[in-house]
Amino acid sequence: MILEELFESFFFFLLLAAIGDILVERSGVLNLGIDGFITLCLAICYSATIAYGPLASLALAVTAGVLYAILIALFVNLLHSSHVLTGLVMNMIFYGLSVIIGYWGLDLAMEKGIPRTLMIGLSLDWHSILTLSFISVLTAWLFLYRTRTGTAIRACGYNPRSADYLGVNVWRTRMLSLIAGYIVIALGGYVYVSFYSRAWTPYIGMGYGFLALALAISSLWHPLLIVLPTIIFSYLLRSLYIYQLEYGISQHLLSMIPYIASIVFITAVATSPIGKRLPIPKALGEIYYKEERAA
Amino acid sequence: MPKIAVIRRDLRPALSIAVRLGVALAGIGVAILSISILLGVDAWTVTKRILNTFLKPDLIRYFIVFLPVGLGLAVAYHARLWNLGAEGQIVIGAVAATYIALFTPLGGIPVVGPVTALLSASLAGALWALLPGLLRAYLNVNEAITTLMMNYVAYSFCNYLVYGPWRGRKVYGYPETDLIPDASKLYWIQGYSFSLWSLLIALAFIPVVYLFLYKTRIGTAIRGFGSSPAAVEISGVSGTKLIILAFFISGALAGLVGGNEILMYHRKLVPGEKIGAGMGFVSIMVSWLADLNPALMPLSAYYVSALHYLRMIMQMGELTEPVVRFFIGMIFMLLLVSIFISKYKVVIKK
Numbered sequence: 001m002i003l004e005e006l007f008e009s010f011f012f013f014l015l016l017a018a019i020g021d022i023l024v025e026r027s028g029v030l031n032l033g034i035d036g037f038i039t040l041c042l043a044i045c046y047s048a049t050i051a052y053g054p055l056a057s058l059a060l061a062v063t064a065g066v067l068y069a070i071l072i073a074l075f076v077n078l079l080h081s082s083h084v085l086t087g088l089v090m091n092m093i094f095y096g097l098s099v100i101i102g103y104w105g106l107d108l109a110m111e112k113g114i115p116r117t118l119m120i121g122l123s124l125d126w127h128s129i130l131t132l133s134f135i136s137v138l139t140a141w142l143f144l145y146r147t148r149t150g151t152a153i154r155a156c157g158y159n160p161r162s163a164d165y166l167g168v169n170v171w172r173t174r175m176l177s178l179i180a181g182y183i184v185i186a187l188g189g190y191v192y193v194s195f196y197s198r199a200w201t202p203y204i205g206m207g208y209g210f211l212a213l214a215l216a217i218s219s220l221w222h223p224l225l226i227v228l229p230t231i232i233f234s235y236l237l238r239s240l241y242i243y244q245l246e247y248g249i250s251q252h253l254l255s256m257i258p259y260i261a262s263i264v265f266i267t268a269v270a271t272s273p274i275g276k277r278l279p280i281p282k283a284l285g286e287i288y289y290k291e292e293r294a295a
Numbered sequence: 296m297p298k299i300a301v302i303r304r305d306l307r308p309a310l311s312i313a314v315r316l317g318v319a320l321a322g323i324g325v326a327i328l329s330i331s332i333l334l335g336v337d338a339w340t341v342t343k344r345i346l347n348t349f350l351k352p353d354l355i356r357y358f359i360v361f362l363p364v365g366l367g368l369a370v371a372y373h374a375r376l377w378n379l380g381a382e383g384q385i386v387i388g389a390v391a392a393t394y395i396a397l398f399t400p401l402g403g404i405p406v407v408g409p410v411t412a413l414l415s416a417s418l419a420g421a422l423w424a425l426l427p428g429l430l431r432a433y434l435n436v437n438e439a440i441t442t443l444m445m446n447y448v449a450y451s452f453c454n455y456l457v458y459g460p461w462r463g464r465k466v467y468g469y470p471e472t473d474l475i476p477d478a479s480k481l482y483w484i485q486g487y488s489f490s491l492w493s494l495l496i497a498l499a500f501i502p503v504v505y506l507f508l509y510k511t512r513i514g515t516a517i518r519g520f521g522s523s524p525a526a527v528e529i530s531g532v533s534g535t536k537l538i539i540l541a542f543f544i545s546g547a548l549a550g551l552v553g554g555n556e557i558l559m560y561h562r563k564l565v566p567g568e569k570i571g572a573g574m575g576f577v578s579i580m581v582s583w584l585a586d587l588n589p590a591l592m593p594l595s596a597y598y599v600s601a602l603h604y605l606r607m608i609m610q611m612g613e614l615t616e617p618v619v620r621f622f623i624g625m626i627f628m629l630l631l632v633s634i635f636i637s638k639y640k641v642v643i644k645k
Contacts, residue, residue, distance in 0.1 A: 032439070075628075079635040080301065084377050084439055088579060089627045096621030100333055100614060202613075210443050217440060252455035259444040259451075263430075270436045285439075291302050 016188030032087025035209025041189030047105025065186030157281030367548025380442030382575025388553025420550015428542025
């Protein structure tokens with residue numbers, strides 16, 4: 001059944017990560033730190049599930065998301081750091097930390113004498129994933145396009161200076177959007193560990209953050225347009241091994257495809273006439289320096 | 296209610312350097328703390344090991360990687376072009392050098408072999424960087440994302456070769472090629488793990504990049520392009536050409552390093568993750584630690600190489616590599632704070 005193939009937990013993980021990224025980048029924060037967070041979040045979810053159970057793990061993942069967002073906000077807003085460098089540094093730190101946390105969970109499983117694969121009775125069928133995806137996409141859209149805060153977020157991403165003139169607090173808005181985005185990304189990470197992989201290996205999840213970033217760009221940072229590219233990408237990623245088995249194409253050549261495809265997607269969107277007309281976050285990656293206002 | 300405001304300032308160069316030295320010292324503290332807490336080694340042993348590392352000539356093997364890549368990236372970053380693809384450019388350089396050394400007759404000729412291998416490695420890295428450069432110059436595609444993606448493509452391409460068509464006949468199923476011919480190898484100085492030639496080449500790039508950036512018209516235009524592209528265009532230099540040139544130079548240096556990694560260190564092509572080993576990403580911060588200044592780059596590269604080399608010395612099992620990653624990240628976070636201190640100050644308005 002094709003719907004079962006398309007709407008499974010990996011798709012939902014990628015969708016949540018991409019939506020979270022859209023929420024962040026709509027405020028003009030270039031979100032390269034997402035990759036480090038996804039790696040960290042998977043390790044936290046895995047180890048916390050083993051140590052404290054699934055519910056506590058969810059709570060910890062969300063808390064980690066909020067803290068991560070606040071840390072980025074501190075650097076990007078108060079310290080006026082370059083968004084790119086902040087993201088790269090955060091990645092470096094939390095790639096490292098994720099392995100330490102993950103091994104702690106593996107050791108704990110051994111001590112407790114429970115299997116290393118997570119035993120979670122619950123599983124998501126395609127009905128519930130379809131419903132949940134629908135709800136999350138719609139909520140993100142309503143939040144960004146039908147609330148005052150959402151409008152403020154988009155204004156900060158389009159032109160922070162004008163937004164400030166109109167009474168929007170750019171620093172506060174960017175922090176808010178970071179927190180909202182990282183909560184959604186944390187939920188995505190939880191879905192990945194609890195319903196898709198159910199296991200942890202060092203550096204698992206590395207690279208998916210950048211794919212989510214590319215997905216967000218290819219949908220022009222629009223929460224409704226994100227669905228189609230996510231369906232295509234998640235199907236592509238999961239079916240790669242089938243091509244390897246059936247046609248004997250090298251797995252290494254196949255694993256290039258998602259990255260090449262995202263470069264092509266991004267280029268196509270940047271050059272297409274729609275890309276030029278839709279209001280995308282033009283100030284993406286711009287450090288907002290408040291005291292220049294008076295000049 | 297008092298309000299906090301952040302205002303710009305220009306710290307005197309001497310003070311600015313002092314702040315960075317402070318970061319470097321604090322970084323060693325961070326390294327000691329994280330190793331002794333996360334790996335459970337007592338702090339005094341760690342301190343001795345770290346101080347020891349700084350005196351070990353073997354760290355030059357990493358210095359030869361970080362210095363040229365950092366110099367090349369500085370050219371791109373002066374123009375505010377986010378080339379984050381040094382990792383991939385290193386890997387592609389390695390692939391090109393292996394091809395020349397192993398699969399063409401040139402590899403068997405002394406001197407000619409290594410020279411052609413290094414030149415083609417450099418060219419391959421430059422071409423690999425050129426693609427995102429062209430996309431940025433002509434279509435205005437965000438170069439930070441495309442260069443990041445190209446890293447993964449380079450990894451996979453290299454892995455395809457070593458797992459597939461290039462896998463050696465004498466390697467017992469390991470994913471690697473056969474050894475390159477002796478004539479192409481760059482030999483180590485007796486007792487150490489680096490070659491004198493590679494070190495000299497790396498050092499030669501310091502004055503070259505410095506003179507290029509500060510004493511030529513094009514270099515000055517590249518530096519100006521970062522703060523004001525419009526002004527550069529008005530002065531009669533094409534912005535498109537500058538973008539392409541900056542990407543070409545940074546890619547060429549990264550590719551050269553990749554080639555050198557094969558001829559000097561690995562002596563065969565290994566999977567991409569092992570060639571790059573994250574050094575391309577660390578080089579980005581090496582470049583910023585030196586404030587993009589070619590004259591300060593050796594200091595910054597030396598410092599980072601010592602900390603990077605630590606993972607070979609500690610040998611505390613599978614956790615060493617992530618712990619090193621962690622504290623190098625923390626040190627760069629301190630660097631971000633130091634950049635803030637030297638550029639801005641916080642005042643409290645009444």
